[in-house]
Amino acid sequence: MPTCNESNMTPATFLLAGIPGLEADGPWISIPFCSLYLIAILGNGLILFVIKTQQNLHQPMYLFLSMLSVTDLGLSASTLPTMLSIFLFNTREIGIDVCLTQLFFIHTFLLMASSVLLAMAFDRFVAICHPLRYASTLTSARIGNIGLAIIIRGAGLHIPSVILLKRLPYSRIQSLSYSYCLHPDVMKMACADTTPSSFYGLFIVLSSLGLDSVLIALSYIMILQTVLSITSWKERLKALNTCVSHICVTLLFYTALISLSMIHRFKKNSLPQSQILLSYLHILFPPVLNPIVYCIKTKEIRKRIMKIFQNYSTNRLQWGH
Template sequence: MPLFNLTSLRPATFNLAGIPGMEKLHIWISIPFCSMYLASLLGNGVLLFVIRTERSLHQPMYLFLSMLAIADLMLSTTTLPKMLALFWFSAGEISFSGCLTQMFFLHFSFSAESVILLAMAFDRFVAICYPLQYAAMLTQSAVVKTGMVALLRSFCIIFPCIFLLKRLPFCGHNVIPHTYCEHMGIARLACADISINILYGLAVPFAAIVVDVVLIAVSYVLILLALFRLPSRTARHKAFNTCGSHICVILLFYIPAFFTILTHRFGREIPHHVHILLANLYVLFPPLLNPIVYGVRTQEIREKVVKVFICPKSNFLQE
């Protein structure tokens, strides 16, 4: 198709419709959504501040946790402000480039978070199975390189989606029945064959996430085998407890993600508004619950939060 015709068939703006069939409830739905978003900003912000200011937490496990908090903030902030503007002010209009930008950072942060969870599983594997080599293997340089790999892999996977969408004509179709822009939601508006979008959007990112899940599972199988070889029951409990928070975060991240993907692809009998609600909760729950899980289950973080925010004066006097 000639370039000028393609450009003329590309809408200047898209309109986000929100949750179809529940438009009258948008204001009420926005209350818990806004509360969860603010709580996630607070929780992840506190986590980042404590890890940044406390030198004793400048260890691989907590540096990976800070990366996870940044990815969580990106995931929720990419979608929630525009979603709340839609709910409160019916401001669902978003430019074509703005929609693609939102789509990119949404999928990018999801992919990056998956790599970070894999890195955290490797961190626990080395700490438990090879404790004497831990300091030599997981240096600060190795942690930084892992973060760069997460960014690079996510960029390489998601960036082609922009060009796959920009090549499509839309024939004036610009209403997205969703609260945010995502790859297949945009592609389905096109008046052309989207087989490549479907294939790429499902196969490549899904395959990358499945590889991460398999490697995480292998890591924890090896960890469990190592734990069973420990002679002391107390030692086994202590070692497994260090993995408990990470296991909870993995479940919080992957179970809603796979459930959302599978119901979206195969759950044709599920009402569309249920799909949209599940997709909204997916971008809210992990950023909200991850800092709570680590704050409650990790003694070092609990102690540092108390030190920094609850009784800073007494700690200053002790010093």
């Protein structure tokens, strides 16, 4: 725990970290990061555009997918400013208020993404296990209420954590471990007892991400039981195929999250570069890969996107003539 005295107390300034040993190569490193952010923004924006403009895609599965795209865009927007400022301009300083604001939005969008994945698992559970009740269970009003609950849950759980961190004293200058602010990283910079903040952070993890992962696993256990009771192999594969995209994005989200937690747990035996790179994968890869997975595996979205590009190519040829 850092020690505080009257001469170095708040207002605190944190120093964000780049990639150790590669500080001089920041402009070159920014190129792949900018490319990943661009892919994430364009991919999720395209998903939202297709779902909004196609009336036949205004169904529960695609509405939940649009919610996932919104959380991916929000997560990308939350980390983009500080990461680019570090790699492009070598600007590492960030004030406590800006840091806590970024922290709030990063953790809120991560929790919202987990909640959306749970809602999508529930959608697949109802569609496969109770198909006759699908339309009456997942009505437009109910989906809207689920979306509102996801927002309230994500923001409501993290407002107290920011308040707890704000009340802690910090030394004037502290070096963080990443290119953005995370709750455990900021908390360890405090020079006071962080037990309440630590316990509340653990409560959030167990009651949200932990609970969501357990409920998603239970949903798929029941889905698998229902699928195995189907006599036709063709029908079994058809039912499972509707879950492939969701399974992929869920594994992508939780695998990166669990791996990062393990790195934190055993970080004394790990290289700083591996810890930082894994944190980047956790933040960047889901927003980048989620739209790619759904474009590849979802026929309706893939056909619509191909049609958009075909129309664009046709129009360009007509303008050329």
